[in-house]
Amino acid sequence: MPDTAIAEARAKAATTGGNILQVRNLEAWYGESHILHGINFDVNAGEVVTLLGRNGAGKTTTLKSIMGVIGKRTGSVRFNNEEIIRATSDRIARMGIAFCPEERGIFASLDVRENLMLPPIVRAGGLSLDQIFELFPNLKERLSSQGTKLSGGEQQMLAIARILRTGASFLMLDEPTEGLAPVIIQQIGHTIARLKKEGFTILLVEQNFRFASTVADRYYVVEHGKIIDGFSNAELAANMDKLHAYLGV
């Protein structure tokens, strides 16, 4: 895919594996509702890290707090060693963090090309349209289809493709497999594996634990606005019983 110097630099940074995101004692509120009660976790460059947890646990709120789209948040979020807890979402985007929301945010009245071109390029190193089509051949065929005409899988791919154009290198994907057929879920898994190989760092929120286990390096469990446990893929088997209890599956 990308053969630019920037992509190589991104991949090199990823393989060195330094700490890229450090979340400490993160609290967040919607109005008067206190939702996050001290979230602590880390993401290393080039990793795929998954936040697991039941409905309403605070997974989406954690991603939104990192992106700076929650009104009130306290604690510390450091990205590439820079404190961003008080930064605007615009500034956070320009630092290279992108958020792909659960509801996907595809504009129904715009076609695929228009949807792709909509988010501004915030940094060098974004994928070209050709590189995007290499990753998502379906999108090329659907280039002039309206958002409304796309299948759920195509919409999800478009939602991911859109943030790849912007130059972001830290991707936050909120339940990308939700509501999709198994064959499409598998494709999304391949895409995530490919992006990891290209040096992107990915923070994933998933309810679909089986899917997560095919792509993630590490997991954190969110419950009532806190991280209550964390383990690596290698520790997964030993933690399966605990995990079933946490997730109620």
Ligand SMILES: Nc1ncnc2c1ncn2[C@@H]1O[C@H](COP(=O)(O)OP(=O)(O)OP(=O)(O)O)[C@@H](O)[C@H]1O
């Ligand atoms: N805009 C909002 N205003 C007020 N409360 C909200 C808002 N969005 C979410 N909440 C509440 O915050 C809590 C955490 O929600 P959040 O969306 O972060 O959970 P989640 O872990 O992503 O759940 P799900 O798996 O259902 O997506 C829930 O109790 C939810 O009802």
Ligand SMILES: [Mg+2]
């Ligand atoms: Mg959510």
